[in-house]
Amino acid sequence: MVKFRLPATFVVAQVRLQHGELAYGYANGWLDDASAVGIAEDLVATGAALPPVVELASVFKGELWRVPRIVDAIEVEPASAPDRVWLYLALAWLHEHKEGHADPLQVIEMLYADFDYPAEIDGLVRYLPAPPGARIGVDAIEERWRAYLYRRSTEYASRR
Structure with missing residues (x-):
């Protein structure tokens, strides 16, 4: 974990x-x-x-x-998915602090398992096939990682 x-x-x-x-x-x-x-x-x-x-x-x-x-005493809203925002936050923190990890993509794979294999980050996991039509390789995964972070940051910016 x-x-x-x-x-x-x-x-x-x-x-x-x-x-x-x-x-x-x-x-x-x-x-x-x-x-x-x-x-x-x-x-x-x-x-x-x-x-x-x-x-x-x-x-x-x-x-x-x-x-x-x-x-x-703080109640979790029944319709919420609090793990989704924490997946984003963990991936954003990891992205900003990649240099502190020998293999950031391995950390993504562990987060993938910890968060119960969320389909929204399948394209960031090395051992899974790339999305249809997407490039393969580490650079392509990094590009998809940045795109994921941008999409989520845009989504969460509406809360401000």
Whole structure:
């Protein structure tokens, strides 16, 4: 399982999370306590916060022990797919920090498995055939990776 923590500054710059997405990211280890608080602060600042998120935003640095209990009170919206935004965030972080990984494409393959084989990134997985009519090879995968990130960033930009 691939796990790296994403700082609040990175997440907030990419997308305005919905409440359930914040809870999902924390529960699945993508966020540490301080980042969860930072994202809650952003949601409060934009006027998009419900009571548990407002409480989370009010947690002081010395009170981070309170974060798990507060996050547990945040409900995941039934119609949402919080893993989808976290797949995007993980791939965006990996793309920006490729140099820190010996084989970023292998990390993509692990994320592919961790996120239950999402069809939307089939074209980024080396051991799968390229999409029909698409070029093959590492450069082509890199191009599809950038295109995926652009599509998702455009989609999530509408939340701002």
